Amino acid sequence: MRDNTVAFIGAGNMAQCIIGGMVRQGYPAENIIAANRSPEKLDKLQQDYGIQITTDNLVAAQKADVIVLSVKPQMMADLCRQLAEQAPECKEKLFITVAAGLPVSRYEEWLGQVRLVRAMPNTPALVGLGVTGLFPSRCSVYEQSFTQDMFAGTGQTVWLEQEAQINSVIAVSGSAPAYFFYLMQAMQQVGEELGFSPEQAKAMVAQTALGAATMASQSELSFEQLRAQVTSKGGTTHQAIETFKQHNLETTVKAAMMAAISRAEEMAKTL
Numbered sequence: 535m536r537d538n539t540v541a542f543i544g545a546g547n548m549a550q551c552i553i554g555g556m557v558r559q560g561y562p563a564e565n566i567i568a569a570n571r572s573p574e575k576l577d578k579l580q581q582d583y584g585i586q587i588t589t590d591n592l593v594a595a596q597k598a599d600v601i602v603l604s605v606k607p608q609m610m611a612d613l614c615r616q617l618a619e620q621a622p623e624c625k626e627k628l629f630i631t632v633a634a635g636l637p638v639s640r641y642e643e644w645l646g647q648v649r650l651v652r653a654m655p656n657t658p659a660l661v662g663l664g665v666t667g668l669f670p671s672r673c674s675v676y677e678q679s680f681t682q683d684m685f686a687g688t689g690q691t692v693w694l695e696q697e698a699q700i701n702s703v704i705a706v707s708g709s710a711p712a713y714f715f716y717l718m719q720a721m722q723q724v725g726e727e728l729g730f731s732p733e734q735a736k737a738m739v740a741q742t743a744l745g746a747a748t749m750a751s752q753s754e755l756s757f758e759q760l761r762a763q764v765t766s767k768g769g770t771t772h773q774a775i776e777t778f779k780q781h782n783l784e785t786t787v788k789a790a791m792m793a794a795i796s797r798a799e800e801m802a803k804t805l
């Protein structure tokens with residue numbers, strides 16, 4: 535299965551994280567090729583992982599068994615039209631798209647009735663701790679199994695029965711590393727105001743987040759129970775949590791996640 539050559543077209547943040555995760559988990563670097571319109575990111579990918587690189591999308595697509603479309607949603611129409619017009623034989627290959635928003639029907643307008651997996655990964659794929667939602671369209675059992683193997687190397691996978699669930703994956707995991715980074719950024723800022731150096735504050739916040747996430751993923755206790763273990767009656771944590779509640783953290787979190795879904799729905803209509 536790992537004999538398949540996988541081409542990433544668009545070698546930006548998400549492609550770099552998936553490629554890094556795949557290579558670290560043993561996918562043969564010589565069977566991965568990345569294409570990007572500008573060369574700088576490609577040079578770094580080749581240095582870091584020893585994969586093949588090209589600035590010519592058609593070369594990558596023609597060499598590949600599996601084509602991962604990893605450009606921004608706004609760039610997807612042009613890319614798909616380029617492939618359909620200049621490399622029509624690619625229509626027989628498996629496509630995997632990681633773009634937010636764009637539905638299968640849109641790809642079929644551009645590429646025809648291709649075999650396609652909509653994937654919604656997240657950047658912790660780089661360290662093998664990603665979560666990827668997967669929705670197949672017209673794929674064979676082998677192609678689904680290949681996609682499973684490819685993303686399993688980057689973390690957990692969740693197969694979806696309804697395409698609309700991709701937008702829920704965006705809200706819960708695709709966009710979510712940024713929510714945690716935002717909280718960590720705010721905590722580091724306060725840490726610095728309290729007198730720690732930027733390096734100390736960053737390390738303390740990151741280590742605490744790592745510890746909490748590791749406990750949360752390894753424990754059978756609920757998040758609420760784990761929180762209770764930290765919260766002494768009449769103590770400091772209680773006061774901090776009450777302050778989050780007074781500022782409506784839960785309402786804010788829900789509004790932010792629903793805003794991510796709304797944006798994905800809007801992109802489906804407008805791009």
Ligand SMILES: NC(=O)C1=CN([C@@H]2O[C@H](COP(=O)(O)OP(=O)(O)OC[C@H]3O[C@@H](n4cnc5c(N)ncnc54)[C@H](OP(=O)(O)O)[C@@H]3O)[C@@H](O)[C@H]2O)C=CC1
Pocket residue numbers: 543544545546547548549569570571572575591604605606607609612613632633634654655656657708709
């Ligand atoms: N970042 C994330 O956390 C996640 C992103 N996604 C999805 O992944 C996709 C990529 O996002 P992200 O990696 O963040 O974006 P980036 O902007 O980091 O990467 C996109 C890359 O595509 C390249 N590119 C644009 N047009 C073309 C083209 N026609 N041919 C070849 N290369 C091209 C850009 O090149 P250049 O160097 O010239 O700019 C850039 O390197 C998006 O569709 C997004 O929805 C999904 C889940 C999570």
Ligand SMILES: O=C(O)[C@@H]1CCC=N1
Pocket residue numbers: 634704708709
């Ligand atoms: O912000 C975005 O649109 C992409 C999709 C999920 C994470 N990043």
